[in-house]
Amino acid sequence: MKTILKNCKLVNSDKTEIYIEDGKFADKFDEKIADEVIDVNGRTVLPGLVDMHVHFREPGYEYKENIATGSAAAARGGFTSVCTMPNTNPVCDNAAVVSGIIKKANEVGLVRVYPIGAAGKNLESNELAEIGLMKEAGIVAISNDGKPIATSGFMRKVLEYSSDFDIPVLNHEEDLTISDGAMNEGEVSTSIGIRGVPTASEDIMIARDIILSEYLGIPVHICHVSTKGGLRMIREAKARGVKVTCETCPHYFTLTDKSCENYDTNFKMHPPLRTEEDRLAVIEAIKDGTVDCIVTDHAPHHQDDKEVEFSHALNGIVGLESSFALCYTYLVKPGIITMEKLLELMCYNPSNILKLGRGGMNVGDDADLAVFDLDNEFVFEKDKMLSKGRNTPFDGWKLYGQTVLTMMGGKKTYELR
Amino acid sequence: MGLKSKDLLGMKQLTPEEIMEILDTAKTMKMVITSGNKKTSHLQGKSVVTLFYENSTRTRLSFELASKYMGSTSANISASGSSVAKGESLLDTARTIDMMGTDIIVMRHPQSGAPHSIADKLNASVVNAGDGMNEHPTQALLDMLTMYERFDKFEGKKIAICGDIYHSRVVRSNAIGLAKLGANVSVYGPRTMMPIGIEKMGVTIADSVEDCVRDADAVMGLRVQLERMKSSLFPSVAEYAKFYAITPEVLKLAKPDAFLMHPGPCNHGVELPTAVYDCDQSVINKQVTNGVAVRMAVLYLLMARRNNL
Structure with missing residues (x-):
């Protein structure tokens, strides 16, 4: 199978044509022997995006999302690789579940799915999960995401044991002893009478994990950072040489807790939307390199889990289909960061942290790519999403950067119609 | 003048003029309560349902008496004695009450924002009779009436x-x-x-x-x-x-x-x-009388808005 993409606009290259042969980027060949020639009309072609933090809900919660719909949503977002969090049912804390997810994802074949295993059995902070056996089955990291690795003692064990297998540890940062709320604690939560999740809850755990990482000399990756204080500590730790990396999500640089004022549960997630001060700090940290990755924390929920009282609603929003457009519209287009920088955040860095080997566009690399329309505004509509989840706060937003085409291994996984 | 919104969800949603109108109306209503014949026809042919997910003595009874003093058909439902105990969602419960021809649903709920989450989805007017730690507007109004009298x-x-x-x-x-x-x-x-x-x-x-x-x-x-x-x-x-x-x-x-x-x-x-x-x-005991007067005023003004649409 030979494919040519012509009239391409590439970042950092004057080339206008891309040649694909048997699923890999290839040297130039004659158009006459191509099976398909795709004219992308001057649109921007990027390496396929990598999201190291998604929830596909399968097994166990297929009514919210499954591997097929999650994969379709990823492809529509321009992603060719995703890492799925282990809070499924049963929990992805053993090799059998890992293998099942990979088998199903391969059958679907719309995105490369790299499972993340649980750090503790059943996502508890008591007994280590079978990290070695899960690695053999295909996990790329461990995490108890949705929950923190709660105690310092267990976190130490997790870091030490996982380092034997060279498996990165990703932690959801929350001190549950001072966190029992449904939104950011502050002026807004007080005004609308919702119990709060203080920034201190996140900051205390980030501090703990930096301390343990530095003490043990073992890397740690901080999930979805939302606070100014957390970013300040990560920046300072990196400058000191601590092996800490971190990620944030588009909602933390586009929204604040003000959005919760009307009790709309599509603005409810963990960590919660913070204040304007935190939002600006997230942007600053993206700019100065403190933030390594932008992830979606794609967390689909059924309307039955969301159309309820605010405090009862489950945490999380979908993100795969809006992420690139939000990042492009709010970071690249206003000139805050360059497209090269965005590719580091949404492709190269997550690939490097988890050693996925993705993002290459050289001859011989897997032909993973995405084509985006950066010139024309479009309206992001929840009813057009391919995810089963409709829980997006961005319905109706006018954005730039609509996905036109996604290819994984030279195969079309999404095409705008 | 009248009220702008279909619902009374909180003091956040009221203008100073609306607050004063409620207080002035409540002063008039208080004369009904203290008169020999506690019956008006303000709500005749209308229905008011109180839906309480939390315990209450004053608020619930004062809403019920307020609606009855003004001639409405009134009914009560509480979480413990209803299908809520079978796990029915708030929205389903509210829609059920709405579809029975209810004009005003007076609701108390332990979760902040619960009345806000259903108000837009119902034909009936929703009165917040206390939602979690958020608001209790008719309590504030009766407190303010108590002050306004002094x-x-x-x-x-x-x-x-x-x-x-x-x-x-x-x-x-x-x-x-x-x-x-x-x-x-x-x-x-x-x-x-x-x-x-x-x-x-x-x-x-x-x-x-x-x-x-x-x-x-x-x-x-x-x-x-x-x-x-x-x-x-x-x-x-x-x-x-x-x-x-x-x-x-x-x-x-x-x-x-x-x-x-x-x-x-x-x-x-x-x-x-x-x-x-x-x-x-x-003046703690006197406040209780004002509670009925304020709730009469709120029900009356909301119903007047419904009648004018």
């Missing part, structure tokens, strides 16, 4: 509110409403019961119960809401009563003609000694 303008008046601020929807509604009318609200309670950022709602946080009450025109005690506390926020009742209660000595620091309010129910000997509850300055 001073004719709110501007520049000092209102002291002491007690469990964190869990109190009463303090939130009062703070918002009183600020809209130009009063100065001072609050005090244990720091463990003081929500972060409360000063952004236009209130002043006092340094002590004495500081809070000093020179106040009106003093309000709040119930310590033990049922909402996930863990103990103060060491003992004895300690609370000593450092945080409105004692006779504390009350003396208020202006000579100041009066004492409490939304009830009261934990005697915790936030108020019984002697204070019963003292000459206490």
Whole structure:
């Protein structure tokens, strides 16, 4: 199978044509022997995006999302690789579940799915999960995401044991002893009478994990950072040489807790939307390199889990289909960061942290790519999403950067119609 | 004039003019309650349902009597005796009541924002009779009516509110409403019961119960809401009563003609000694009558808006 993409606009290259042969980027060949020639009309072609933090809900919660719909949503977002969090049912804390997810994802074949295993059995902070056996089955990291690795003692064990297998540890940062709320604690939560999740809850755990990482000399990756204080500590730790990396999500640089004022549960997630001060700090940290990755924390929920009282609603929003457009519209287009920088955040860095080997566009690399329309505004509509989840706060937003085409291994996984 | 919104969700949604209209209407309604013949035809041919997911004596009964005094068909439903106990969702329950031809649903719920989440989806008007820790607008309105009967303008008046601020929807509604009318609200309670950022709602946080009450025109005690506390926020009742209660000595620091309010129910000997509850300055029992008057006014004004559409 030979494919040519012509009239391409590439970042950092004057080339206008891309040649694909048997699923890999290839040297130039004659158009006459191509099976398909795709004219992308001057649109921007990027390496396929990598999201190291998604929830596909399968097994166990297929009514919210499954591997097929999650994969379709990823492809529509321009992603060719995703890492799925282990809070499924049963929990992805053993090799059998890992293998099942990979088998199903391969059958679907719309995105490369790299499972993340649980750090503790059943996502508890008591007994280590079978990290070695899960690695053999295909996990790329461990995490108890949705929950923190709660105690310092267990976190130490997790870091030490996982380092034997060279498996990165990703932690959801929350001190549950001072966190029992449904939104950011502050002026807004007080005004609308919702119990709060203080920034201190996140900051205390980030501090703990930096301390343990530095003490043990073992890397740690901080999930979805939302606070100014957390970013300040990560920046300072990196400058000191601590092996800490971190990620944030588009909602933390586009929204604040003000959005919760009307009790709309599509603005409810963990960590919660913070204040304007935190939002600006997230942007600053993206700019100065403190933030390594932008992830979606794609967390689909059924309307039955969301159309309820605010405090009862489950945490999380979908993100795969809006992420690139939000990042492009709010970071690249206003000139805050360059497209090269965005590719580091949404492709190269997550690939490097988890050693996925993705993002290459050289001859011989897997032909993973995405084509985006950066010139024309479009309206992001929840009813057009391919995810089963409709829980997006961005319905109706006018954005730039609509996905036109996604290819994984030279195969079309999404095409705008 | 009338009310702008279909629903009464909170003091946040009311303008100063709407608040004054409710208070003025309530003054008229109070004459009905104190007259020999407690029956009007304001709500004749209309229906009011109270839907309570939390316990209540005053609020529920005053809404029920208010609607009956004005001639409406009234019914009550509570979480424990309904399909809610079988796991029916709030929205399904509300829609069921709505589809029975209900004009006004008066709702109390332990979760903040619960009435907001259903109001747009119903034909009926929704009156918030207390949602979690958010608001209790008709309580604030009856408190304000009690004040309005004793001073004719709110501007520049000092209102002291002491007690469990964190869990109190009463303090939130009062703070918002009183600020809209130009009063100065001072609050005090244990720091463990003081929500972060409360000063952004236009209130002043006092340094002590004495500081809070000093020179106040009106003093309000709040119930310590033990049922909402996930863990103990103060060491003992004895300690609370000593450092945080409105004692006779504390009350003396208020202006000579100041009066004492409490939304009830009261934990005697915790936030108020019984002697204070019963003292000459206490208008706690008079507030209850105003509760009926204010709820009559709210039901009347909401129904008038429905009739005019």
